[in-house]
Amino acid sequence: MTDGRPTAGTYRTVELPAVPGLGGLYARGAAASGRLAVTRRFGASDDVVGALPEVAYVVRDVRTDAARLTAYQHLLGEAATDALPAGFVHVLAFPVATALMTRSDFPLPLLGMVHLANTVTQHRAIRLGEPLDVRAWAQDLRPHRAGTQVDLVTEVSAADEVVWRGTSTYLAKGTSATGTASTSTDDEREAFVAPVPTGQWRLPADTGRRYAAVSGDRNPIHLSALSAKALGFPRAIAHGMYTASRALADVGAARGEAFVWTADFSKPVLLPSTPNVRIGHDADGFAYTVWRPGAQAPHLTGTVTPA
């Protein structure tokens, strides 16, 4: 990705001793979010967001174990091989990016941030036991019609070669970014026409809890109706990356070992749910759509195409 914006190359590198635990990060994030709210309330430019920290976090020699991998693979419907599913690499590496978002100088509140989109490029299969280096940073703070969005980039390298790169786009609602054009970058959405389904997912109420158990992502909006209500959702919602990873698993072995996997999260999946799914040869490689029958917009769409 070369878009002329500051990248990891120009950022200061901070090496963390280990991948931070997400639980602690959410606690810190909650505190930081509170602090941000306080700052904004008393600040001169209410709702105006500051710049991104020009810092890249690095964790070296990240490893995982077979038990955790297998639990993930079984839950998502991946074959229990020693190749790490691209979604699992995300689970492994993303806490490093999350840690960035809990920095006191990170301009957006972690809690309540909405995962808008995700793109993963996997260059080759990553094997269980390979020592991995994870590098994460934030970039592209920009306005969204509903607030401010930012990309969290995570790169995973093996033997100094980038083998996996993920970009997660988040939206902080109700804030506006500084230093960027104020015109909306959002395109007009095309009216959604439901395709012919190829399948159906039965997502029980505990879907979020089960994914939290294998991913470590215990964001309260996914865990229970009660905790989700506290954050403004009528019921618990499925992790976006869970749904995207299931779609990736549904594509199956046909995706190959090097691919680009995208996801656009339009509407959250309120649990429990039985959405329709289409996984088809509709793009260069595969395209997928997940929607509730009769809905005006899909839950998510995405592609899995050769890298």
Next chain:
Amino acid sequence: MAASRSTAKSTETSAATSAIPPTSPRALVLGGNRIPFARAGGKYAHASNQDMLTAALDGLVARYGLQGERIGEVAAGAVLKHSRDFNLTREVVLGSALSPETPAYDLQQACATGLETVVSLSNKIRLGQIESAVAGGVDTTSDAPIAVSEGLRRALLDLSRAKTVGQKLAAAAKIRPKDLAPATPRTSEPRTGLSMGEHQALTTAQWGITREAQDEVAFASHQRLAAAWDAGFFDDLVTPYRGQSVDGNLRADTSLEKLAKLKPTFGLTLDTPPTMTAGNSTPLTDGASTVLLGNDAWADEHGLTPLAVVVDAEAGAVDFVHGVDGLLMAPAFAVPRLLARNGLTLADFDYVEIHEAFAATVLTTLAAWESEEFGKERLGLAGAFGTVDRNRLNVHGSSLAAGHPFAATGGRIVATISKELHARKAAEGRPVRALVSVCAAGGLGLTAILEAA
């Protein structure tokens, strides 16, 4: 070889035996037996797969006088199996009137299980590995295995592996009340989460198959099966069991009007009007079937009249997971390959047996074969593959009327059509052929050619 023979004669004889490869034996259908199929929860509600398959096998043994006979091999299977049935077919043989020295194995290819046992045993006969065989299949949805929930299963496994009291307590503590609810087997496709009916509903809509056309297929199935029962056609194909003496699902008195009144059950969430009802879909059924196979020599030794030759078979599969083709459309691809290999066209068949998983399955298969576009783009042909004369299709009814105990359906079809082939050839004195097509879960299909012996 006799030493006194002249040199010339000996040479001639040995030349004859070594130069010409021995012709491989024919695999013959010699007969069959099944128990009447019963609706789930009906007369076989408390019969296990082993009970039903034993009844079907014992009936076969009785019909053909095979008591104490060491059959080359018995192969059968069930789609829904208890873990205790890990060696189902062998256990059935041991409990039957056959010789306990008869080997057996289990086989499973979803709804194609029954036909695949016929195909693979026929291949063994043709290779000369065995001279006789019994193919079969059984399924019960009434006595289906119920598994413990995934949570309880894992906890119990952990518990059994735990060595210390502490480990055992920890494992036991993981069991939650909701884990105690049993997990019943689902008939939905593991990779898509859709039931077979929902999958077929998609295909049905894609091919624009009407409700009326489906009901007509169902009506014909009941009419023809009822006629066959009335004519005593099944007298030497079926042995009653547990007070069930005809197929329990058969509705001889059904009508197009009655079928038209049924509410749709599949495809309710699609944009197109739903067309698939309980009347034009197969019901959950319990039953078992067997087919007796052998080569000419074995048939002759046992005074058995060969009914049909198992000529060839072709399996197929489709990528339904990515929506390329409908779940049950594999036979639409397998049959053209099978016929091409044998230099035959649809017009060469006097009988076409297409398993009626749903009336729409038959109709979408026929529609695909009649489609120019499908023929050109999907089959790589110059045009449409061909048309099946409806008078040759499922002449004695099929699964819509008889019911469909998954693994037992193949045996039902093979035995029925083999008898019909033999009778037709006896009447007309010309070669008579049948095409058999069975679709199966997982996007599978198995097709075979039978010829009157």
Next chain:
Amino acid sequence: MGDTYLNLVNSGVTAKIAKQLGLPQPAPLRRYRPGAPLLGGPALVVGTGADADGVAALLSRTWDVEVHRHATPELRYAAVVLVLTQVSHPDELSAPVLAAAGVLRSLSRGGRVVTLSREATADDAPAVAAARQGVDGLLRSLAKELRGGSTGNGIVMAGDVAADAPSVVGALRFFLSTRSAFVDGQLLTVSSGAGTLPETWERPLEGRVAVVTGAARGIGESIADTLARDGATVVAVDMPSAGEQLTRVANRVRGTALQLDVTADDAGTRILEHALARHGRLDIVVHNAGITRDKLLANMSPDKWDSVLAVNIAAQLRINEALLTSGDFTDAPRIVSLASTSGIAGNRGQTNYAASKGGVIGMVRATAPLLEAFGGTANAVAPGFIETEMTARIPAVTRQVARRLNSLQQGGQPVDVAEAVAFLASPAAGGVVGRVLRVCGQNMVGQ
């Protein structure tokens, strides 16, 4: 089917009470077991002349029985054979009959009395005919006097049939053996010297192929078992709806099951085709399939009348015709049909059934001559009260009375009928043609 009364009067306290009250004292009957000796004790052969000598020699030399020509007082005899073939005047009955009388008191339980005599005809001198016919009355009365499960039966030789004719020998062995446990007071006529003695009396039907209709249960099931025990390969036939039971029978007897409605037009052809294809031949057909639809004639519906006649007699006629015209039923074939004492003596409420069973008797009489050229026979067996599922449905009191209305004071077992069928189906019975053999314990009604 159990006979509680029979069990009660034969055990402990209840037996004593029954005796004091003078109630009928039926004795448990001994039935045939392969391997058991023909008789459980010595036999007394009464009579003089070549026939008596021949019988004595047969018993002692061939059948390994201890034979006495003169009664030893107080000795317990297992059998008495009265050879009366040479009597030419009723006066001549006195000596042999009274000689036999002396040992009757000490006849062992389940003992046998068998008379051998010649048929009385109109061509005989009156005194000869009187003597010969006198044997009939003698035997029938004697049978009624015997107790303890003992039976009396007679063999009547027609024309110039020799005493060593296969059927005379076969019938003698049948009557002496436990195979005839429930046959009592019967006179069986041997018409000719046809028939062949078996290589072994244990398996007289070895190599023969037999079809039994109605073989799924009851008497038919027992016939299948018995024919198979005697060496026959059995084709078990019954209605398709009885297939499950039929399978059990066919697999037990190691035969084949043929699900078939005997009233079907092509039943005979299908039976023959099955037997020829599977077993290479057909030698014996046992027409056992039968139904009852009891109703007083005044209340009889067409359906009840017609269905009974269709199954019980019309089907047999049609099947026989198919067999007889096929050219494949020609190696000393045997047809054995099930008649009934109802068809002989009549039974209230069974006009349809009795008509069909009387019809059977007429049918075998007229069918037998058609088979004689091939050494074949057609005969009927007429069961009396037999303990079956069918008779178990008779109301209790009626059933108890029906059971006692015979000399053995009990109902017979299906196997008793089956034994008689097996005898008539055997090669030795070739001289018994167009006859009816009753298996009724000498029922009081009828002949």
